[in-house]
Amino acid sequence: MKAWRFYGFRDLRLDEVPMPVLRPRHVLAQVLVVQPSVTEAQLAAGVRTLAYDKIKQRLETEAPVQLFGHEFCVRIVELGEGVTRFKVGDRVAARAKLPCEACPLCESGRGHLCRKGPIIGFQLPGCFCEYAVLPEIALTLVDDRISDNEAACLQSLSDSVASVETAELKIGNSVAILGQGSMGLECLQVARVSGAGRIITVDVRDEACAMSLELGADYAINATREDPVAAIRALTQGNGADIVFECAGGSPTQGLAGVKSVTQAVDAVRSGGKIVGVSWFGSPFELDVDLLRERSLRYVFPDISTLEHLQHTVNLVASGRVRMKPTITHVLDGIENVAQAFEITANKGKYKAINPAQVRIAI
Ligand SMILES: [Zn+2]
Incomplete structure (x- = not known):
């Protein structure tokens, strides 16, 4: 079969x-x-x-290696021994993080909290290829009302569901969301259907604000033209938002x-x-913690998303409560276009992309 393999960064x-x-318990x-x-x-x-x-270490010691590809929609073509939840022909999406099935958390029935297992696309081969072997324990059935393209967004959406759950928002809470990339837009929609009051979003791109x-x-604030902090304060009686993503x-x-x-x-x-910290920074930075202490701020980070979060995304998208379709701006046909999808997704501003660029592999 055809598969994309990494020989190094940018290669x-x-x-x-x-x-x-x-293998057993895989499809x-x-x-x-x-x-x-x-x-x-x-x-x-x-x-x-x-x-x-x-x-970096995997590239230095194992290249060429099949990396990445945990956001996908696949169709099951064969069941491994012991698979009970699915049948051939089912479309499924996956939770990327797997339980290790050996630690005290896993052995006490709390494997959804385990951080020791492999991650699809990082320790296990993902789906930048024609066929993949995937563990049953990671999969959820995609509802017929969800397109293949929308289904490829469910994994990311499940992380946003976990982020909003972590916020513990109360009905009517004001919510500000800094950044309207794919996770910002997902947090917006999930917060909206989870009881948020006034929702104020911020981005530097007009197309993201319009979306x-x-x-x-x-309210969508373009931070290149307006001070986002002043705008959020003005829209919350000068108090600031109850929750900021x-x-x-x-x-x-x-x-x-x-x-x-x-x-x-x-x-x-x-x-x-x-404050719910959704971003990754890649290196440490300084923060005036006394200021957070003085103002009793909670700077929290999203819980790990579970199979239940992923199953909830199926309900949200199938029922139309969360819409992924408008955010899918770039779809490329054919496995040969994967490198271009990486280029677009790494430079979404340049290409005016909202969701990551998708590739239809089976055409
Ligand atoms: Zn474990």
């Missing part, structure tokens, strides 16, 4: 490789649609972010806000309010 090639071998699946996550696209380009050192308004933001931080070379968005989040949240 991915389409190779002919053997079909993966089916063999044909890849329908796959997209690089923003983190994967940054890592492929050699940008220092989440898991950079681990990927944000289309998907239910009450910080989804803008990260490498400025990819068009992200560096660490400035954290300072803005601190200034834009009300005293006693909550």
